[in-house]
Each structure stands twice: as structure tokens, then as C-alpha cells.
Amino acid sequence: MSSNLTQRVASVLWPAFMVAAAAELVFFGLVDxxxxxxxxxxxxxxxxxxxxxGFLFFWALGTAVSAMTGLLHKTSFEVNHPAVTTVRTTRAIYRAKVSRHAGGRHAVHM
Structure with a gap:
């Protein structure tokens, strides 16, 4: 598994695990x-x-919420072109903006 994918999976599963632990403590503290x-x-x-x-249910629910949050943090280009890496995308956008700039200066307008 690549490092970037590992980080993304961990950033979804770890907060979901913590929320599941807290939700189980609260829920089963109130309900037999x-x-x-x-x-x-x-x-x-x-x-x-x-x-x-109960813990698996709360963890699955937290994972779904965390994954949705991760999806909402992506740009439209990342959602529509998932095979393109972030570094290549950033370089391509930078080159396109520099080459379109008139006057010979290398200023980037974002």
C-alpha cells in the first residue's frame, strides 16, 4: 500500500475508532x-x-462519516480525475497558468 493511501485510510479509521469508543461508553452507560x-x-x-x-456498529457509522468528510475535502479535479497524483496535478496547473500569462513575467494568478 502506498504511503499516501495508508495516510488516507488511517485518517478515516482512527477518528472513527475514537468516536466509536466514546459512543459505546455513553450508549452502554445509559442502556443495559x-x-x-x-x-x-x-x-x-x-x-x-x-x-x-455495538462497537462495530458505531465504528462503521463513524467510518462512513469520516470518509464522507474526507471526500468533501477533495477538490473537484481530484474527484473527477482520481488517477492523477497531486504533485503532477499541481505542476500541470502551475505550468498552464505561467504559460498563459502575457507579458513574459512568471506570475501565477490563483
Missing amino acids: PLDLSVYGAPIGEDRMHIYSL
Whole structure:
């Protein structure tokens, strides 16, 4: 896995993990896991299984929210051209703006 991809995955999963831990503490601090039921049937007999399922649920929810935040931080060019790396994109945009500039000066207008 590339370093950039590793950083992106970690920047999504780590905050989601922390939020899941806090959400589980708050939720199960207020609700007894054995009182939970789905359509009138109890979820399980063992508290540890319910704690684990709750944590995985909260982590999945946090991951979805974190991933959406990461997606919203991308520029429209990064969303529409995912195969182009950021360094190549930045250089290409800089060269295009410098070459279009009239008067021979190398000023970049952003």
C-alpha cells in the first residue's frame, strides 16, 4: 500500500475508532445491553457479544462519516480525475497558468 493511501485510510479509521469508543461508553452507560431487542426478540444472552456488535456498529457509522468528510475535502479535479497524483496535478496547473500569462513575467494568478 502506498504511503499516501495508508495516510488516507488511517485518517478515516482512527477518528472513527475514537468516536466509536466514546459512543459505546455513553450508549452502554445509559442502556443495559440485555434490555435491547429487535422486533420483540432479545438480541443476545451475552453482554460481551452485544458490546462487540455495538462497537462495530458505531465504528462503521463513524467510518462512513469520516470518509464522507474526507471526500468533501477533495477538490473537484481530484474527484473527477482520481488517477492523477497531486504533485503532477499541481505542476500541470502551475505550468498552464505561467504559460498563459502575457507579458513574459512568471506570475501565477490563483
